[in-house]
Amino acid sequence: MTPTSAPARASIPPIEVADVSVVLGSSLILDAVDLTVRGGESVALLGANGSGKSTLVKTILGLLPIRSGAVHLFGHDVTDRRTVPWERVGYVPQRVGVASGVPATALEVVRSGLLSPGHPFADRGRTARQRALEALDAVDLADRAQDHVQIFSGGQSQRVLIARALVRSPELLLLDEPLAGIDRASREALATTLAGLRAQGLTLLTVLHEMGELADVVERTVVLDEGRVAFDGPKQALAHDHARHDELGHDRLDDCEHEHAHGSTEPAIHHAPVLTTSVRQAGGVK
Numbered sequence: 001m002t003p004t005s006a007p008a009r010a011s012i013p014p015i016e017v018a019d020v021s022v023v024l025g026s027s028l029i030l031d032a033v034d035l036t037v038r039g040g041e042s043v044a045l046l047g048a049n050g051s052g053k054s055t056l057v058k059t060i061l062g063l064l065p066i067r068s069g070a071v072h073l074f075g076h077d078v079t080d081r082r083t084v085p086w087e088r089v090g091y092v093p094q095r096v097g098v099a100s101g102v103p104a105t106a107l108e109v110v111r112s113g114l115l116s117p118g119h120p121f122a123d124r125g126r127t128a129r130q131r132a133l134e135a136l137d138a139v140d141l142a143d144r145a146q147d148h149v150q151i152f153s154g155g156q157s158q159r160v161l162i163a164r165a166l167v168r169s170p171e172l173l174l175l176d177e178p179l180a181g182i183d184r185a186s187r188e189a190l191a192t193t194l195a196g197l198r199a200q201g202l203t204l205l206t207v208l209h210e211m212g213e214l215a216d217v218v219e220r221t222v223v224l225d226e227g228r229v230a231f232d233g234p235k236q237a238l239a240h241d242h243a244r245h246d247e248l249g250h251d252r253l254d255d256c257e258h259e260h261a262h263g264s265t266e267p268a269i270h271h272a273p274v275l276t277t278s279v280r281q282a283g284g285v286k
């Protein structure tokens with residue numbers, strides 16, 4: 001097999017979701033979803049509860065059966081798991097409690113990110129330790145390496161999970177609701193961490209309920225609505241749409257839980273707004 005050349009590698013999108021439908025139980029959860037994320041992009045995946053965000057992320061990772069369409073990670077079909085370069089992909093699941101009753105230090109949790117099928121001892125040795133310390137340093141927790149994760153706050157736990165995802169130096173990071181349930185200071189620390197990763201060229205796909213502190217880290221937003229892509233475009237276009245709430249009236253915004261004062265001229269970027277026809281037609285929807 002001819003090795004892929006560097007320019008060809010660079011032009012292959014980290015994520016390519018083409019016309020993907022997913023059925024779980026007897027329900028169509030994803031309906032003909034298209035999503036291409038190019039190298040170095042930072043994309044927020046927004047949508048109301050149950051719109052299919054986590055399902056899409058798990059589908060991208062090849063964890064759920066695809067009814068139709070195809071998902072490629074770095075050009076490799078995810079249904080053929082053995083061919084996918086998983087070391088180039090990091091995943092931070094929806095917070096599952098980093099401690100989970102297991103007495104482990106932050107360093108041990110992060111080292112466990114080096115384990116993979118066929119490499120049962122990859123977390124051992126000096127190099128593994130060094131890599132784990134570097135990953136903890138990237139989330140500003142190197143000084144807490146020997147602390148037990150049971151005593152960590154929600155935000156610190158989230159950063160440990162990010163460090164675990166970073167320990168294999170991935171080029172693509174998928175994060176499922178990293179801001180959920182953590183205090184403001186931790187959210188700001190996370191935003192700083194992700195901004196730093198983005199500056200290093202990492203590709204980011206982040207599931208969010210609202211952009212909040214991550215607004216500056218995101219350049220493009222994709223909104224799911226009942227399993228379909230309802231919007232895909234620059235975050236500014238979505239902010240503009242949301243700022244029109246007052247003109248539209250709340251009967252069009254029955255999914256709105258945002259906190260900004262209506263009547264404010266400040267555009268706010270939140271979770272899945274009910275999109276207006278104008279934005280759908282303005283080229284935001286693909």
Ligand SMILES: Nc1ncnc2c1ncn2[C@@H]1O[C@H](COP(=O)(O)OP(=O)(O)OP(=O)(O)O)[C@@H](O)[C@H]1O
Binds near residue numbers: 025029047051053056
């Ligand atoms: N294994 C499953 N079997 C059947 N239905 C499922 C399964 N997993 C998820 N669903 C359903 O799929 C829909 C989408 O769920 P998903 O978790 O992807 O939504 P989400 O947008 O991530 O929501 P949230 O913001 O609440 O996390 C929901 O209606 C959910 O109940």
